[in-house]
Amino acid sequence: MGGRRERTEREWSVLMSAAQVLLERVPQLTDQLIEALQAHSPQFDLAVPRDEHWQQISEAMRYGIEALAAKRSAPRRDLQYAERLGRRRAEQGLPLELLLYAYRHAGYLVWDELLEIVTEKDPESLPVLVHLASDVWAGVDRQASTVADAYRGTEQEMRRRSDERVQALLDALLEGRSAPGLAASAAAGLDLPEQGRYAVVVIRVERAAGREPFHRIGAAEGLRFFWRMRTDYEIAVVALEPGVGLTELAEVLRRRCPGRPGGISPVVPGLADLGEARRLAETALRTCGPDTDRIVRLDERLPTALVVSRPDLASHLVADVFGPLLALDPADRAVLLETLDAWLESGGSAGRAATRLFCHRNTVFNRLRRLEQLTSRSLSRPRDLIEMMLALDAFRLG
Structure with a gap:
């Protein structure tokens, strides 16, 4: 309430005279408005204590009526109060x-009361008051706009604080903290079951200038992703719906995040287990060598995961198995290890390994025999073969 166009002396006189009477009727108008609001919706009583509601409506009406008859230079206390009320x-x-609705209904009540006052006290001034109607409703609209802006700003800030709190809870779970109620609070904030099927994904992301930005997945095919950013990688907690497993998760990630190495943990039974899942996902990521640009599952790389989990033992294994190879010329050593890798990837077939290496199968046999001589191990003995496989992983990843 409270117009801001230039008014004539007659208009000022009519408004100020009516406003004085109107201020005396604020308690009755407050009662009327409270009753109308309660009849309109029970949420008014549920959200706002009755005494507080009455007091705030009374003050808002009083400030609005004062603004109606105030000079242009007067402070807009009605708008200041509308801002506070919107936040509250x-x-x-x-x-x-x-x-x-409450603000606009208050405008109707005040306008009706103004008409009644002028009709009773100075009916000849009714045309003057009608001429001021646009001022009155412009004031109501300005108050409604102010209260709405304050409300939306506060709502956005509350949502941001709530999101930050939920993200902090999620971080605490990923770090493996165990505090009473932590998992339950995170479940409520994320709208997830405390006990359910979850996996953690860790994807290495280079944030250098010129690199294509990483696009986070929100949801896909029975999967919901909740992302957290770290310095050089992204972590996702993934909720898996019934019937959806790690095969589907890996396929979605490889399709939507191509060219990025990453690790997927096994499925864990609840939010409280996310810390362990994160550690396992990071272990899976460490099994990706420098030339690997795909996302791998830990349960498919357990032997390699054992190697990278104990770098101290891995270095002993490399020294013990490949000791003589380490003294070779780097190019010579690389050829032998590349041949061993191709032979293993080909399921022990020299022919398929030769195709991969673009050489004759006899060349593959000769290189493997030389490798056996240097390492004093036989690829036909299971225990020796296991040692060679693990040593190869440890050498590549170390």
């Missing part, structure tokens, strides 16, 4: 549409 109602959880 957002905190109380009253829907914005109900708050705006």
Whole structure:
């Protein structure tokens, strides 16, 4: 309330005279408005304590009536109060549409009361008052706009604080903290079951200038992703719906995040287990060598995971198995290890390994025999073969 166009002396006189009477009727108008709001929606009583509601409506009406008859240079206390009230109602959880309804209904009550006052005291001035109607409703609209802006700003800030709190809870779970109620609070904030099927994904991301930005997946094919950013990688907690497993998860990630190495943990039974899942996902990522640009599952790389989990033992294994190879010329050594890798990837077939290496199968046999001589191990003996496989992984990843 409270117009801001230039008024004539007659208009000022009519408004100020009516406003003085109107201020005396604020308690009755407050009672009327409270009753109308309660009849319109029970949420007013549920969100706002009755005494507080009455007091705030009374003050808002009083400031609005004063603004109606105030000079242009007067402070807009009605707008200042509308801003405070918008913040308060957002905190109380009253829907914005109900708050705006209250302001506009108050405008109707005040306008009807103004008409009644002028009709009783100075009916000849009714045309003057009608001429001021646009001022009155412009004031109501300005107050409604102010209260809405304050409400939305507060709601956004509350949502941001809530999101930050939920993200902090998720970080605490990923770090493996165990505090009473932590998993339950995170479940409520994320709208997830505390006990359910979850996996953790860790994807290495280079953030250098010129690199294609990483695009996070929100949801896909029975999967919900909740991402957290770290310095050089992204972590996702993934909720898996019934019937969806790690095969589907790996396929989605490889399709939507091509060219990026990553690790996937096994499925864990609840949010409280996310810390262990994160550690396992990071272990899976460490099994990706420098030339690997795909996302791998830990359960498919357990032997290699054992090697990278104990770098101290891995270095002893490399020295013990490949000791003589380490003294070779790097190019010579690389050829032998590349041949061993191709032979293993080909399921022990020299022919398929030769195709991969673009050489004759006899060349493969000769290189493997030389490798056996240097390492004093036989690829036909299971225990020796296991040692050679693990040593090869340890050498490549070390």
